[in-house]
Amino acid sequence: MTDDVLDVVDVLIVGAGPTGLTLAIELARRGVGVRIVDAAPAPHRESRGKGIQPRTLEVLEDLGVTERVLATGTTDLPFRKYFDGEYVNDTARLADARPTPDAPYERGVLIGQWQVERILRERLAEFGVDVESGTEVTGFEQDADGVTAFLAGGERVRTGRLVGCDGGRSRVRKALGVRFDGTSEPEQSMVVGDVVAEGIGRDAWHQWFTPEGGVMLCPMPGTDSFQFQAGPELDADGEPLPPSLESFQRIFDRHARVPGITLTDPTWLSVWRVNVRMVDRMRVGRVLLAGDAAHVHPIAGGLGMNTGIQDAYNLGWKLALVATGRADAGLLDTYEEERLPVAAWTLGVSTELFAKVLEAVKEPGTGVEVAAAPPMGTGYPWSSLAAPATTGEPDVLRPGDRAPDAPCLDASGDPVRLFQMYADPRFTLLGFGAEVAESVGKLAAEHDGLIQAFTVDGGDLRDHEGHARRAYGVTGPALVLIRPDNHVALLAQDPAEVTAYLQRIATFTPKE
Numbered sequence: 001m002t003d004d005v006l007d008v009v010d011v012l013i014v015g016a017g018p019t020g021l022t023l024a025i026e027l028a029r030r031g032v033g034v035r036i037v038d039a040a041p042a043p044h045r046e047s048r049g050k051g052i053q054p055r056t057l058e059v060l061e062d063l064g065v066t067e068r069v070l071a072t073g074t075t076d077l078p079f080r081k082y083f084d085g086e087y088v089n090d091t092a093r094l095a096d097a098r099p100t101p102d103a104p105y106e107r108g109v110l111i112g113q114w115q116v117e118r119i120l121r122e123r124l125a126e127f128g129v130d131v132e133s134g135t136e137v138t139g140f141e142q143d144a145d146g147v148t149a150f151l152a153g154g155e156r157v158r159t160g161r162l163v164g165c166d167g168g169r170s171r172v173r174k175a176l177g178v179r180f181d182g183t184s185e186p187e188q189s190m191v192v193g194d195v196v197a198e199g200i201g202r203d204a205w206h207q208w209f210t211p212e213g214g215v216m217l218c219p220m221p222g223t224d225s226f227q228f229q230a231g232p233e234l235d236a237d238g239e240p241l242p243p244s245l246e247s248f249q250r251i252f253d254r255h256a257r258v259p260g261i262t263l264t265d266p267t268w269l270s271v272w273r274v275n276v277r278m279v280d281r282m283r284v285g286r287v288l289l290a291g292d293a294a295h296v297h298p299i300a301g302g303l304g305m306n307t308g309i310q311d312a313y314n315l316g317w318k319l320a321l322v323a324t325g326r327a328d329a330g331l332l333d334t335y336e337e338e339r340l341p342v343a344a345w346t347l348g349v350s351t352e353l354f355a356k357v358l359e360a361v362k363e364p365g366t367g368v369e370v371a372a373a374p375p376m377g378t379g380y381p382w383s384s385l386a387a388p389a390t391t392g393e394p395d396v397l398r399p400g401d402r403a404p405d406a407p408c409l410d411a412s413g414d415p416v417r418l419f420q421m422y423a424d425p426r427f428t429l430l431g432f433g434a435e436v437a438e439s440v441g442k443l444a445a446e447h448d449g450l451i452q453a454f455t456v457d458g459g460d461l462r463d464h465e466g467h468a469r470r471a472y473g474v475t476g477p478a479l480v481l482i483r484p485d486n487h488v489a490l491l492a493q494d495p496a497e498v499t500a501y502l503q504r505i506a507t508f509t510p511k512e
Contacts (some may be wrong), residue, residue: 009033010323012149012159014172016043016131018113019291019308020165021120025063026316028127030425032323035157036124037135039166043121046268047194047220047227048113049305054105055378055402056306059313062423062486066105068119073111074221080204083364084211085257090204101467102404104419110205112220112227113305137166139175142286160323163288165312168275170293176284182277182296182347190272191232191243191251194225196265200258202226208256209364215255225267230255232271243269274298278343282336290315295343307346311339317425317484321505326450331508338380378402379487384508387490387501396473403486404471409462416461418468422486427451429498432469433477434458439495440479447502451481 011027013020016038024036052060052069060066078092097106121131136152140162149157164172173180200206202219215230232240233247241247245266252263278295282288291308315335321327379401380386386400397404405419422428429451431440437458444453454460456468463469472480472491481490481498490501 006155006157007035008158009035010160011035011319012037012137012147012157012162014038014137014149014162014164015166015170015291015293016040016117016121016133017165017167017291017308018049018116018120018305019293019312020163021117021124021131022059022063022309023163023165023290023312023316023319024129025120025124025127026312027320027323028124028129029063030317030320030324032320034129035132035159036129037132037137037151039134039136041134043114043117043131043133044268045114045194046112046270047225048268050110050112050218050220050227051305052109052111052116053306054103054108056309057105057109058402058405058419058486059309061419062313063120063123064423065119065123068122069109069111069116072115072119072222073109075107075109077110077219078204080206081364081366082206082208082256085208088364101406101465102471104405104417110218110221112223115222116305137171140172140287147286161286161288161319163290163315163319164293165290165308166293168277168292168296170289172287173279173289173293176287176289178284178289179280180277181280182275184277185274189231189274191228191230191248192268192270192272193228193243193248193266194220194223194268195228195245195248195263196224197226197252197261197263199261200226206256208258210255213251213255215252217252225265228252228263240271243271245269276347278340278347282340283332288315288319288332288335294339295347297347307343310342313485314339320425327505328508331505334383334385334508338383338385341382385483385487385489387492387497397471397488397491399488399490401488403482403488406463406468406471407465408456408468409464411460413462419486421452421454421461422482424452425484427484427489427502428482429453430461430468430472430480430482431455431478432457432463432472432474432480435477436479436493436495443495443498446499450502450505 010033013024013036016036020036024034027034057066060069078090080090081088094107099106138150138152140147140149147159147162149162164170166172197217200217205218207216208214213231217226217228219226228248230251233251235241249263275296279289282294290311318331318335322329322331381398381400383400405417408416410416427450429443437455440453440455456463479492479498483489
């Protein structure tokens with residue numbers, strides 16, 4: 001370490017979008033020293049990725065912000081379709097969807113990305129950590145003991161781990177020399193922006209299509225703006241024109257054919273191109289990549305922001321255990337092991353959905369609802385962290401799967417959900433049945449600080465309607481260990497299996 005290093009921190013996060021902010025919260029709430037820096041001089045106010053999926057709402061509940069997200073966004077916005085200037089129909093794909101005992105969020109939330117980031121920054125500040133805006137990392141060097149990062153102002157930061165959450169053009173990724181495999185389309189695919197459109201109703205996502213193209217205006221909750229999306233305007237030579245308010249107006253008039261509507265007050269004008277790329281590695285020594293820095297893909301299905309948040313949720317607890325000396329650095333190998341296949345899946349699904357949308361909009365009455373993505377975050381059954389199941393019904397639940405929710409009663413008889421119990425930085429041990437109550441208590445004492453433990457139908461919680469047992473495939477006495485990111489770690493009956501699992505975390509070696 002050189003004499004002019006001004007700060008030493010456990011983890012340095014580069015990039016303060018949803019991915020970086022989620023990771024910072026996950027570390028800060030576990031007592032890990034963290035700095036999060038962002039090259040932008042101030043937070044943006046751009047709608048960008050505008051959808052939070054149900055699984056991501058579960059993640060955000062664990063972080064303590066889902067209520068704020070639901071209060072800011074909307075879960076009920078129909079798609080209003082027009083063709084050749086004529087109204088065709090309204091569709092509400094999830095109008096009949098209802099929450100279930102194991103899945104409390106039946107639909108996603110429409111919310112601007114800047115609003116999500118604001119909520120996450122506020123939550124991070126509650127842990128005493130603020131984003132350092134206007135702070136650019138120009139380079140870094142890593143050695144066996146840590147990473148030295150160089151900031152544009154001349155400061156050097158010594159850190160145990162550095163995580164690049166700095167977007168698709170990631171400087172961290174480029175400095176690592178990690179491959180970013182895939183394809184990029186040379187032509188513009190879409191112009192996007194935030195504008196005001198007085199006279200257009202804010203009760204629906206308007207989608208106007210013609211045989212020659214289309215334009216969409218989506219009202220952004222909590223603002224006066226609409227997100228504008230359309231194919232680019234072309235010049236006389238067939239080349240795409242750069243985004244501008246004047247061009248947006250011409251595109252709108254051509255496809256929407258709604259007289260008297262003037263677009264005004266642009267706060268964001270941008271171009272989106274089709275990029276389908278992902279890294280071949282998400283970790284090189286003490287430097288890791290997450291979010292768009294590791295994978296970019298078509299916007300269809302609204303998977304981008306969600307995938308990044310879930311990257312950070314997966315990485316956060318592992319990085320915290322390593323940073324605090326409670327786990328070997330080998331545990332970090334499971335981050336890439338679990339998330340790289342998810343990135344590949346996301347690229348494939350979003351590419352297919354984008355192609356479906358391009359075809360669907362040629363038919364009157366269809367629109368972006370055909371890009372509904374399958375559920376994200378269903379689990380990592382292939383993972384080294386997924387212990388072989390010795391109890392439960394394999395067809396119901398497997399180690400590595402997402403841990404389901406269930407309504408229960410606490411010791412006082414008050415309603416409580418399992419997700420509320422899981423909102424803790426530690427592993428959670430559920431012991432089903434009075435027969436295992438003593439073992440649950442001993443395990444909690446032996447692994448104090450690493451796990452929290454509850455006996456179901458034998459002390460702490462009562463599965464009064466049987467939803468917990470059904471969700472976890474439990475018919476008799478059983479022990480269920482839940483990871484800090486709310487995936488099933490272990491299904492067992494023998495307490496020694498729980499001890500062995502937790503001991504393995506401390507000296508982790510991934511399976512071959």
